[in-house]
Amino acid sequence: xxxxxxxxxxxxxxxxxLVFSAxxxxxxxxxxxxxxxxxxxxxxxxxxPFGLLQVAADGIKLFTKEDIIPQNVVKPIxxxxxxxxxxxxxxxxxxxPFWPEFTVFGYTVHPIVADINIGILYILGVMxxxxxxxxxxxxxxxxxxSLISAARSAAVFxxxxxxxxxxxxxxxxxxxxxxxxxxNNYQAGGIGSWIVWSQPVAFVLFWIAAFAETGRxxxxxxxxxxxxxxxFGTEYSGMRWGLFFIGxxxxxxxISFVIAIIFLGGxxxxxxxxxxGLLLKVAFFFFFFLWxxxxxxxxxPDQLMWLCWKVLMPLAVINVVITGFVMMF
Amino acid sequence: MFxxxxxxxxxxxxxVMFTITVMSSQALYALTSMAAGMIFISAFFFILGADFxxxxxxxxxxxxxxxxYAFGMMFFDSTRTIVEKRANPxxxxxxxxxxxxxxLAIVVAPIVGMTATEGAYPIDTSVGNTQAxxxxxxxxxxxxxELAAVMLLVAMxxxxxxxxxxxDTSLTLMDEDExxxxxxxxxxxxxxxxx
Numbered sequence: 062x063x064x065x066x067x068x069x070x071x072x073x074x075x076x077x078x079l080v081f082s083a084x085x086x087x088x089x090x091x092x093x094x095x096x097x098x099x100x101x102x103x104x105x106x107x108x109x110p111f112g113l114l115q116v117a118a119d120g121i122k123l124f125t126k127e128d129i130i131p132q133n134v135v136k137p138i139x140x141x142x143x144x145x146x147x148x149x150x151x152x153x154x155x156x157x158p159f160w161p162e163f164t165v166f167g168y169t170v171h172p173i174v175a176d177i178n179i180g181i182l183y184i185l186g187v188m189x190x191x192x193x194x195x196x197x198x199x200x201x202x203x204x205x206x207s208l209i210s211a212a213r214s215a216a217v218f219x220x221x222x223x224x225x226x227x228x229x230x231x232x233x234x235x236x237x238x239x240x241x242x243x244x245n246n247y248q249a250g251g252i253g254s255w256i257v258w259s260q261p262v263a264f265v266l267f268w269i270a271a272f273a274e275t276g277r278x279x280x281x282x283x284x285x286x287x288x289x290x291x292x293f294g295t296e297y298s299g300m301r302w303g304l305f306f307i308g309x310x311x312x313x314x315x316i317s318f319v320i321a322i323i324f325l326g327g328x329x330x331x332x333x334x335x336x337x338g339l340l341l342k343v344a345f346f347f348f349f350f351l352w353x354x355x356x357x358x359x360x361x362p363d364q365l366m367w368l369c370w371k372v373l374m375p376l377a378v379i380n381v382v383i384t385g386f387v388m389m390f
Numbered sequence: 391m392f393x394x395x396x397x398x399x400x401x402x403x404x405x406v407m408f409t410i411t412v413m414s415s416q417a418l419y420a421l422t423s424m425a426a427g428m429i430f431i432s433a434f435f436f437i438l439g440a441d442f443x444x445x446x447x448x449x450x451x452x453x454x455x456x457x458x459y460a461f462g463m464m465f466f467d468s469t470r471t472i473v474e475k476r477a478n479p480x481x482x483x484x485x486x487x488x489x490x491x492x493x494l495a496i497v498v499a500p501i502v503g504m505t506a507t508e509g510a511y512p513i514d515t516s517v518g519n520t521q522a523x524x525x526x527x528x529x530x531x532x533x534x535x536e537l538a539a540v541m542l543l544v545a546m547x548x549x550x551x552x553x554x555x556x557x558d559t560s561l562t563l564m565d566e567d568e569x570x571x572x573x574x575x576x577x578x579x580x581x582x583x584x585x
Contacts, residue, residue, distance in 0.1 A: 135416065135418045135419075137419070138418045138419070138422055141422070177441050178441060178518055178519065178520075179441045179442050179445050179519065179520060182442070182445040182446070182449070183441075183445045183448075185445075185449065186445045186446075186448035186449040186452075186453060187448070189448070189449055189452070189453030189454075190425075190429065190448065190452055190453060192453070192457060193422075193425060193452075196457070196460055197418070197421075197422060200418060200460070200463065200464070201418055208464065211460075211464070212461070212464050215457055215460055215461055215464075218457070219453075219454065219457055222453065222454075238518075239442075239520060361562065363560060363562050
């Protein structure tokens with residue numbers, strides 16, 4: 062353990078935290094603009110050019126708002142729940158290679174915080190813990206709607222973890238490694254060697270599961286505005302509510318990175334063009350999250366469970382079995 | 391040095407968390423601290439270089455098992471403290487003490503007997519963690535592994551049988567009068583059984 066390694070790691074952690082916190086804020090602006098465009102509105106226009114400073118205004122509002130802790134809530138749990146959502150979202154980023162390695166002043170930088178050889182498993186595990194944010198927040202709130210939302214979030218997360226895990230199995234069997242860098246290098250041969258061509262079913266299944274794991278619109282039951290007010294966020298105010306938001310948006314960015322790296326070749330061979338490609342892919346997946354929100358209504362809880370257990374999970378299992386047979390013979 | 395610091399830090403955290411789990415009369419505190427304790431245990435796997443087991447510890451215990459506890463807690467008012475009934479505290483102390491001594495003996499015996507100075511499966515640097523576990527699991531421990539799988543299958547079938555009595559009808563998709571009709575018919579059935 063030399064000093065350079067520790068300094069490098071700390072710098073990487075700080076950079077990722079700052080960049081993705083800012084991106085999460087900017088994501089809310091993008092979401093408003095895209096939704097407004099699709100619904101023939103203008104969106105935020107008044108603060109700054111094209112309403113760009115709306116993000117800053119919202120940030121100041123959230124930070125300076127009174128932090129209300131209602132009566133009868135379980136105070137420590139109520140306070141820690143939003144932190145869990147935001148923290149787990151950023152913890153997952155530790156195993157994501159955001160960039161190919163590059164050399165600055167003769168010093169090689171690996172733009173991944175912890176290059177553990179089980180990267181994708183770690184990301185799935187940390188995202189599974191993300192469930193505790195809505196769950197504990199809803200249960201500690203002493204509010205019926207929050208409790209219903211907590212129950213729904215537990216059901217949705219646990220069910221769709223099965224789908225995302227099983228759908229990832231097939232590509233992982235082909236690559237033979239759980240490290241995202243290995244998965245990326247497996248597809249370094251260009252567009253033709255992307256895993257999406259050999260595993261289209263796994264790609265679609267994981268993509269659908271990503272919507273459930275981030276709680277985005279077709280599966281937005283965990284905080285369904287028109288049914289259960291704001292779900293687990295009902296009793297929250299100020300920055301604690303903002304932390305739930307940052308967690309959700311950071312998760313959207315990170316899961317976009319994961320999809321792009323596993324199925325669409327990631328940064329490819331590591332040239333500047335590959336990096337640009339990765340950013341474009343991530344941007345597309347993020348845009349798709351917003352597009353779906355504008356285009357699709359929410360599904361009912363029973364439809365959600367039906368889709369998971371009767372359609373997606375059997376498909377994922379069949380996909381794994383077929384992949385196994387193809388690899389054996 | 392970093393390993394020692396990390397070990398003692400996580401050891402203390404784990405013990406504190408599980409102490410809260412046992413001592414607290416507030417169900418939510420117990421749930422949260424137990425989930426946290428499970429995550430802190432995974433740190434020991436990471437320190438030992440067993441990344442795969444560490445991640446599995448997080449996914450299985452924190453992601454799945456604890457979430458099921460949380461499901462169970464939905465049926466109670468989790469914001470209220472629980473009044474425990476302690477009928478025989480002396481018996482609890484004796485039984486708890488015996489259990490603690492037994493667990494200690496299990497862990498200490500191999501160390502005292504010098505049989506555990508070397509791991510049964512020391513980390514092989516030539517193959518990855520995941521591959522090493524796979525090889526042991528599907529050769530030497532294949533039978534226990536398959537037995538565990540069968541047990542889980544049995545539990546799953548039993549759960550479906552117990553829970554899925556009226557799974558072919560969906561109350562959400564029915565009209566109000568259909569549901570009312572169903573209530574009537576089920577009451578009629580129970581009356582019939584009563585005779």
